[in-house]
Amino acid sequence: MPLVPEHPRISAVGSPLGGGARPVLVAVDDEQEPLERIDRELTRRYGGDYRIVRAVSGRSAIEERERRGGDVEDHRARGSRRTKVSPALAQRLAALPSRDRAIVELTMNSKLTRAEIARALDIAPGQVSRRLRVLYQRLHDPLVVTLFDRACPLPSEHRQLGIEHFLLGLTVNQLADKHQMRWSAVNAALTYVRGWHKGVTGGK
Numbered sequence: 001m002p003l004v005p006e007h008p009r010i011s012a013v014g015s016p017l018g019g020g021a022r023p024v025l026v027a028v029d030d031e032q033e034p035l036e037r038i039d040r041e042l043t044r045r046y047g048g049d050y051r052i053v054r055a056v057s058g059r060s061a062i063e064e065r066e067r068r069g070g071d072v073e074d075h076r077a078r079g080s081r082r083t084k085v086s087p088a089l090a091q092r093l094a095a096l097p098s099r100d101r102a103i104v105e106l107t108m109n110s111k112l113t114r115a116e117i118a119r120a121l122d123i124a125p126g127q128v129s130r131r132l133r134v135l136y137q138r139l140h141d142p143l144v145v146t147l148f149d150r151a152c153p154l155p156s157e158h159r160q161l162g163i164e165h166f167l168l169g170l171t172v173n174q175l176a177d178k179h180q181m182r183w184s185a186v187n188a189a190l191t192y193v194r195g196w197h198k199g200v201t202g203g204k
Contacts, residue, residue, distance in 0.1 A: 147163050
């Protein structure tokens with residue numbers, strides 16, 4: 001069973017689901033300067049999970065999408081807004097799967113609407129809003145925040161299971177299969193984590 005290191009981070013969750021060739025993000029703008037800016041931003045944020053390509057028009061972006069068999073995601077360069085993110089929140093964001101992380105970061109740091117984010121990630125607009133509600137709740141859950149704290153006294157195995165369950169949403173069965181543990185052992189560990197946190201926070 002992989003352990004959560006002293007600074008909790010789950011290395012497997014940042015890679016594209018299913019492995020294989022990386023999906024592509026296409027930055028689209030007919031002006032060179034904003035196109036270069038958004039290309040740098042996308043490369044910095046998502047270069048490890050996506051291949052970033054440029055297009056100077058919507059038509060060329062569509063042609064790129066068709067050439068790659070539809071495995072292209074579109075991001076229009078319209079400048080960006082910045083939301084200050086604390087190091088602690090950034091750490092929790094980094095543990096999310098790449099698609100979930102992109103939903104949150106594009107919402108916080110771009111001028112894209114929910115509908116535009118949905119088109120860029122090839123999901124329904126309603127799914128963006130629903131997923132954001134779930135992710136924000138998990139990211140700011142006091143239990144999750146505590147599990148990422150360096151001073152958390154829980155065993156690393158319990159923290160690993162807790163992060164994967166309470167932040168990433170893996171079920172007890174999924175955790176048991178992933179870590180080759182008995183269902184009862186996973187359930188007991190998560191029950192202990194909940195009880196411990198309830199005890200140290202006075203049930204809040």
